[in-house]
Amino acid sequence: MGQWMVSPRQECESTPLDRLKDCRLALAGTDEQGRKIHPGMFDAGVISLAHGDGTRRPPPGALRAGVEALLDPALCAFDDYLFLQRFEALEDRVSQNFRQAGIPAESADNICIECGTTRLFGAFLHCAAEQGDLFLAAPTYYHSLPDWCACFGAELVCVPTSPHEAYKLTVPALEAWFEQNVATGRQRKPRGLFLFNPTQTGGLYSSAELSELARFIADNDLIVLADHVFASTEFPGSPPAAYLAAQDGMTDRVVTLGGVSKSHNLANIRIGWACGPRQLIEEMRRYSVSTIISVPRLNKIMALAALDDDRKFLNENAKECLRRVKLIQDCIAHWNTELHRHAPNFPGFRLVHRPRAGHSLLLSCDALKGCHWSGGKIRNNVDVTRFFLSEARVAVSPAFSSGLDGCEIRICFASVGLSETYFYSSETECRAVVDGVRSHLRKESALPIAATSFSNGNNAPEAPVNQMFLHGRTMIQEAMIERMLPAILKVVGPKEKNHDQATVHEGGT
Template sequence: MKLSQKLETCIPSLTLKLAEQAAAFTAAGDSVVRFGTGEPDFITPDYICAGAKAAIDAGHTKYDAVAGVYALRQAIAEKLHTENGLEYTPDDIIVGSGAKVSLSVGLQAMLDPGDEVIIPRPYWVSYTEMVKLAGGVPVIVDTDPAANFKMTAEQLKAAITEKTTALMLNTPLNPTGVFYTEAELAELAKVIVEADIWVISDEIYEAFVYDGAEVVSIAALGEEIKAHTLVVNGFSKTFAMTGWRLGYAAGPRPLIEGMKKIQGHLISHPSTITQYAGITALGEKGDVVSTIVSTFDTRRRAMMARMDAIPEFRYIDPQSTFYIFVDISAIIGDNKYKIASAYDFAAQLLQEEKVVTIPGEAFGVENYIRFSFATSLEEIQEGFDRIEHFLERRR
């Protein structure tokens, strides 16, 4: 039977085999340390769960607006105003089933077949596939490790062609744990406005910044760049609501209206119960988020301390997110380790020591491993004891 040609170009996760093996080890009763997770290990805060239960009791279990519950869009508009300096009305916002859906629907609303979307490398693996599934062509821009893999305005300008429609910009950035400064964003904004292209600003990790740093949304740098920007964010990371599937996008009204047309046919809208939980999450958060971020900061420092003691590891200073991107070229380049690639490192480490990591190939780069510190301090110490043992046998 016929299947779509899109399936031939849509690449499955490179880490699927590793994930399946880790699950098999766990099912067999082995102790597995997971440094690969892309979600907070906390249970969703009680007050949010209570908000969902109250929504059920109040009968909020029916269809609602395609763009999302109006009260949630009001709450998001207020959040964007107070926290990001962005002025949007509820009609400029669309709520989706996770930020991933908002990214995908946004691309479908922007792209015609053959349109190009610029994606800096390293990139979150789904970006390229989302572009292809929307009929677009991903254009990968190689970035400099010496610049913490951040794309410059000159690199962006050089990548733009007459077919360029958009730039995918992730800041704070998965997998590197860095973010673009206001000055860096301002330089990118000049190029974007001059070229008259879209920028999709994926800001899902905005809450996870450390050492007193502050992040800025590129849309906040002026009305011209705001008119070219689709801001995408969600509740999964900040509020430990990954399984609830709640995200949103804010942008110029014609784009949002176009996204509503598409979303109305694809998913209608996210669960109304989840949306009411989102209203509660924003309205009653208090110091919940700052407490979560403080906990992650403690874990970040613990993982960095263990990495500093491993001479084969060189890592990018994790200023944000909950990831550390580690250069293991010294291991791959030395025959005594008998490790051919980052994927090989991850596979051998999992097989021998039951430690899960994500190889750089998943993000389009070689010789790097992504570690997540979205786990307990005890797991961090145990995991690095195992990594030390793994390396010591090869030294």
């Protein structure tokens, strides 16, 4: 097979939009002309460690609430323009959550509800940014962020930060960027920052770190959009995510996002919310109503029911995600053991930082840099992505679109085997829904049947959580041990003959 590798743009010449395009082409398995050159992430037979879906079905209480609402015209009439009415029950619950996180009431009580956090980013940029405004973010930002900025005439700039600090924004990194760019006139003064907590790769900002950032933000007259969509996914033993808006002096500077897409697996009902300065939130509401009317009432009712569920559902998911992180670490250790036997001088693979929350981790594949394979020479994480798709039929997420230039890839582990979990929750869901229908028809509480691992009145047998997630773990192990490892050993060669030693960085477990 001849070399067909798409030549990625030189890192120094790549804009964030260029990076996003290169990564999307790699995951689709196409070249720049749209020709299929290797398998893509959606192709049959490919195991995807690149999808960002949920861990399993949402809490049955959310499904029950949705069905009951469908039957109750006073609550969810299809013949009424309910977008003209605010659903205060959800707004009050969201405000309560923000206040419990330490955000002052003068910010927490101003709520904008939208069709997902993507729309909230757009509303924020429409209302807070002007043509040409710069916004800063740390590496590992959400990959579509450059596209959203471009749609509203803003520009995203990635600030170099340290892997030793999980690529989080820090005051020294921001000060260095300002000194090298603003003070020298190379860049205009930024309008604001984008901050993710937890980060896309499981990093967590502490309250002390956010306090330092708050002083820098105030001193430089910046505004911030703080995305907390992965809040409530913190692993056992990790502290809850801290909120920038809870720091002194941030009430008028920070818009805080939240939702139930990642925590409660309700991504497809498209709902998210924000709190922040009153005037800005009111402008975001006007933008929302004028461009998409409203989030359907049914979606709001389901989201409220999910928030009212107890934490057992969230804790089970977080426990499973931590278990998968440890499984991946074991697989990487096995990789390195086999590599040492196969090629003793070959560097190993390692986690860039330990994830403490979320649904993905960052893996350094710098050991592959300089390796030659049928598609060419591996130079960065876009090449690594194409390599694993072609040689192992495994999709990984290239970190090039999130601002990283090396051979780092994201392993998205939470939704692996998602469809296999449906069977185990079906009885719980059906009984919960039937309970809801009975309650609606009789106008009284449904009869208790049996204890359940879910709360909120869902009377159903306990779902076998460990068995539910077992197939996903098996798929991760298959992807890493039976597919990716043989592909790695093939390009390494018993004497590292396929590897350009001069380009390799030190690795380790």
